[in-house]
Amino acid sequence: MAPTYTMAGGKGPNSYSQHSTYQRALLEVAKEKISEAISTKLEINSASNRFNIADFGCSTGPNTFLAVQNIIDAVGQKYGKETQLNPGDNIEFHVLFNDHSNNDFNTLFQTLPPTKRYFVSGVPGSFFGRVLPQDSLHVGHCSYSLHWLSQVPKGIADQNSPAWNKDIHCTGFSEEVAEAYLDQFKIDMGSFLRARGEELVSGGLLFLLGSCVPDGVKMSETMKGMLLDHLGNCLNDVAKEGLINEEELDSFNFPIYPAHVAEFKSVIEDNGCFTIEAFEKISHANEEFPLDPEFLATTNRVTFGGVIESRFGKEAMERTNELYEKKCPEILPELANAKSGMQFFIMLRRN
Amino acid sequence: MAPTYTMAGGKGPNSYSQHSTYQRALLEVAKEKISEAISTKLEINSASNRFNIADFGCSTGPNTFLAVQNIIDAVGQKYGKETQLNPGDNIEFHVLFNDHSNNDFNTLFQTLPPTKRYFVSGVPGSFFGRVLPQDSLHVGHCSYSLHWLSQVPKGIADQNSPAWNKDIHCTGFSEEVAEAYLDQFKIDMGSFLRARGEELVSGGLLFLLGSCVPDGVKMSETMKGMLLDHLGNCLNDVAKEGLINEEELDSFNFPIYPAHVAEFKSVIEDNGCFTIEAFEKISHANEEFPLDPEFLATTNRVTFGGVIESRFGKEAMERTNELYEKKCPEILPELANAKSGMQFFIMLRRN
Numbered sequence: 001m002a003p004t005y006t007m008a009g010g011k012g013p014n015s016y017s018q019h020s021t022y023q024r025a026l027l028e029v030a031k032e033k034i035s036e037a038i039s040t041k042l043e044i045n046s047a048s049n050r051f052n053i054a055d056f057g058c059s060t061g062p063n064t065f066l067a068v069q070n071i072i073d074a075v076g077q078k079y080g081k082e083t084q085l086n087p088g089d090n091i092e093f094h095v096l097f098n099d100h101s102n103n104d105f106n107t108l109f110q111t112l113p114p115t116k117r118y119f120v121s122g123v124p125g126s127f128f129g130r131v132l133p134q135d136s137l138h139v140g141h142c143s144y145s146l147h148w149l150s151q152v153p154k155g156i157a158d159q160n161s162p163a164w165n166k167d168i169h170c171t172g173f174s175e176e177v178a179e180a181y182l183d184q185f186k187i188d189m190g191s192f193l194r195a196r197g198e199e200l201v202s203g204g205l206l207f208l209l210g211s212c213v214p215d216g217v218k219m220s221e222t223m224k225g226m227l228l229d230h231l232g233n234c235l236n237d238v239a240k241e242g243l244i245n246e247e248e249l250d251s252f253n254f255p256i257y258p259a260h261v262a263e264f265k266s267v268i269e270d271n272g273c274f275t276i277e278a279f280e281k282i283s284h285a286n287e288e289f290p291l292d293p294e295f296l297a298t299t300n301r302v303t304f305g306g307v308i309e310s311r312f313g314k315e316a317m318e319r320t321n322e323l324y325e326k327k328c329p330e331i332l333p334e335l336a337n338a339k340s341g342m343q344f345f346i347m348l349r350r351n
Numbered sequence: 352m353a354p355t356y357t358m359a360g361g362k363g364p365n366s367y368s369q370h371s372t373y374q375r376a377l378l379e380v381a382k383e384k385i386s387e388a389i390s391t392k393l394e395i396n397s398a399s400n401r402f403n404i405a406d407f408g409c410s411t412g413p414n415t416f417l418a419v420q421n422i423i424d425a426v427g428q429k430y431g432k433e434t435q436l437n438p439g440d441n442i443e444f445h446v447l448f449n450d451h452s453n454n455d456f457n458t459l460f461q462t463l464p465p466t467k468r469y470f471v472s473g474v475p476g477s478f479f480g481r482v483l484p485q486d487s488l489h490v491g492h493c494s495y496s497l498h499w500l501s502q503v504p505k506g507i508a509d510q511n512s513p514a515w516n517k518d519i520h521c522t523g524f525s526e527e528v529a530e531a532y533l534d535q536f537k538i539d540m541g542s543f544l545r546a547r548g549e550e551l552v553s554g555g556l557l558f559l560l561g562s563c564v565p566d567g568v569k570m571s572e573t574m575k576g577m578l579l580d581h582l583g584n585c586l587n588d589v590a591k592e593g594l595i596n597e598e599e600l601d602s603f604n605f606p607i608y609p610a611h612v613a614e615f616k617s618v619i620e621d622n623g624c625f626t627i628e629a630f631e632k633i634s635h636a637n638e639e640f641p642l643d644p645e646f647l648a649t650t651n652r653v654t655f656g657g658v659i660e661s662r663f664g665k666e667a668m669e670r671t672n673e674l675y676e677k678k679c680p681e682i683l684p685e686l687a688n689a690k691s692g693m694q695f696f697i698m699l700r701r702n
């Protein structure tokens with residue numbers, strides 16, 4: 001089984017569910033766009049009373065609840081306008097929450113909104129494969145998940161390969177490394193779109209949101225890239241202190257790749273199942289992280305702590321995080337001058 | 352929120368998943384009956400490639416995997432015979448695993464059979480209400496779950512009520528208590544059937560398996576009843592030792608009621624949505640528990656330990672279980688003379 005990378009589970013102080021307001025802000029600004037898209041682009045089959053919505057990479061909540069409620073509200077409004085009927089009495093919404101099978105679904109299920117008016121399913125499994133029956137989905141949603149690759153690109157971890165990467169992510173400065181990451185992204189994103197193409201009904205909508213990199217910008221020129229470089233430096237320090245084996249660290253890479261705009265577009269076009277209805281830059285309040293070492297360290301911990309711990313152990317993870325926060329002030333001036341990253345809002349319609 | 356009662360989670364030595372061979376034995380003998388029922392009573396719509404199966408009260412596995420696989424195999428065989436097509440290429444099975452939202456779904460999802468050929472959903476929520484969309488289910492299954500009521504019957508825990516029960520379950524010896532339990536069973540089983548009636552397609556099948564009590568027999572005359580009485584005695588001892596408050600114990604009851612055959616039948620008839628295709632006694636190898644104190648104590652612990660712990664704390668639960676095993680030899684002669692309980696196999700067809 002391929003290793004999987006999930007967010008910190010539970011509801012405690014170091015959990016994703018307590019530290020996902022950054023991601024939440026994007027959903028809040030996307031609400032209106034999604035609402036408009038559904039009102040103008042979705043055809044509602046008023047003969048059927050069933051409407052299925054899936055969130056791919058839902059994590060443990062609570063953001064996913066907001067995301068699906070926005071969609072339900074928009075569909076309900078459109079239905080009400082078109083039919084003059086009360087959607088609550090006539091449509092049964094079924095929400096399918098997808099994430100890796102080692103995601104903390106228990107927390108998700110135990111924190112479902114008490115006022116929800118939809119049927120709930122948790123759907124375990126990688127979204128790079130099929131997880132739902134054919135033609136069973138009306139609207140799909142996926143936020144802040146598509147930068148996770150299915151695996152570390154081939155060659156990257158191999159010291160004898162030209163694509164060997166001593167950094168822990170795709171900084172953008174080595175062509176071979178960038179190519180290896182891009183190849184993996186193309187494979188994965190292609191699989192994602194193929195699977196969704198089979199699951200979505202014709203005319204169904206797919207909303208993709210998250211971080212990408214503007215064309216011409218290198219990851220390590222953005223704040224998020226710099227923070228990953230900072231994490232890499234801290235891991236190096238911990239290796240020098242002896243808690244991490246240096247060679248193991250040299251071959252350690254995060255399977256993440258925030259693609260460039262043009263790369264994203266070309267994979268969608270190559271897939272051919274979807275019409276791109278929107279591909280926009282979208283801004284939100286928390287877009288650039290606040291330059292606050294404590295905040296940055298906590299964000300780093302809930303997002304990447306699990307991967308580091310599973311690879312190097314808990315003590316190394318704790319120490320890394322400690323250094324991360326302590327040394328953060330050194331990089332604040334650099335962060336302040338970073339090039340902008342980009343948050344994307346993509347809307348695809350199944351042909 | 353009403354309290355819910357789930358089996359011991361995880362995969363450890365005290366987990367349900369390690370101690371459910373008793374229940375499993377019933378599924379093994381039911382396999383043939385289910386297979387035959389599907390072959391003769393199910394109409395397969397060969398125009399649709401979708402087939403949805405739900406297991407209500409699935410717990411953490413592994414029994415549920417066996418139950419649904421038996422159904423899938425039988426449907427596949429029937430499909431193959433009728434259409435001469437390979438079911439694997441033509442039908443997409445979607446399995447919906449239902450249990451309380453505080454069931455350990457994480458364990459369920461992490462132990463899915465690697466060779467499974469179906470889509471998976473975990474469906475959290477009480478099966479006494481709707482958990483699935485209308486007309487979305489082809490075959491439902493529920494084993495060893497319907498003796499759990501939604502709540503302790505009204506009056507039972509109230510020392511001033513004529514139905515006040517000093518015992519911890521419905522022994523069968525007090526008429527008022529028995530009536531209160533039966534009333535609750537009728538309400539709950541009625542809700543269960545109403546919900547399944549809406550979820551199942553017309554012609555869909557519902558298999559119900561579990562323990563009930565033969566007409567004319569009192570629960571406390573059966574081995575399972577005697578074991579509950581034994582548990583009650585041990586809880587009393589622990590109360591005398593001071594770990595449990597005696598008054599609290601006096602008002603403590605298990606929300607379980609293995610109904611009598613006639614009671615079960617009449618609720619189904621009153622509901623009116625289903626035709627009873629089979630209502631049989633079914634025997635299995637492990638049917639009467641082995642007279643082995645260690646086995647009995649472990650079974651007691653994984654089944655009822657959670658309820659006891661959540662009400663009286665971990666220490667009281669541990670102590671109760673210790674006494675349960677230690678004092679078990681005293682009741683072995685009585686157990687050896689118990690009247691037979693009954694395992695039922697019910698097959699209902701949605702009208």
Ligand SMILES: Nc1ncnc2c1ncn2[C@@H]1O[C@H](CSCC[C@H](N)C(=O)O)[C@@H](O)[C@H]1O
Pocket residue numbers: 005006007020023024056057058059060063064098099100103125126127128142143144145148150
């Ligand atoms: N291949 C894959 N299949 C399913 N889920 C995946 C995945 N790769 C990453 N994920 C999940 O994607 C999530 C990213 S965190 C984002 C959570 C949520 N959508 C929000 O916006 O707040 C994690 O829970 C991770 O487990």
Ligand SMILES: Nc1ncnc2c1ncn2[C@@H]1O[C@H](CSCC[C@H](N)C(=O)O)[C@@H](O)[C@H]1O
Pocket residue numbers: 356357358371374375407408409410411414415449450451454476477478479493494495496499501
């Ligand atoms: N109202 C309810 N709704 C959903 N699940 C329920 C329920 N009442 C009891 N259960 C579940 O029923 C299960 C009984 S244990 C039986 C498990 C499995 N069917 C087997 O045969 O091995 C428990 O997991 C319990 O949580």
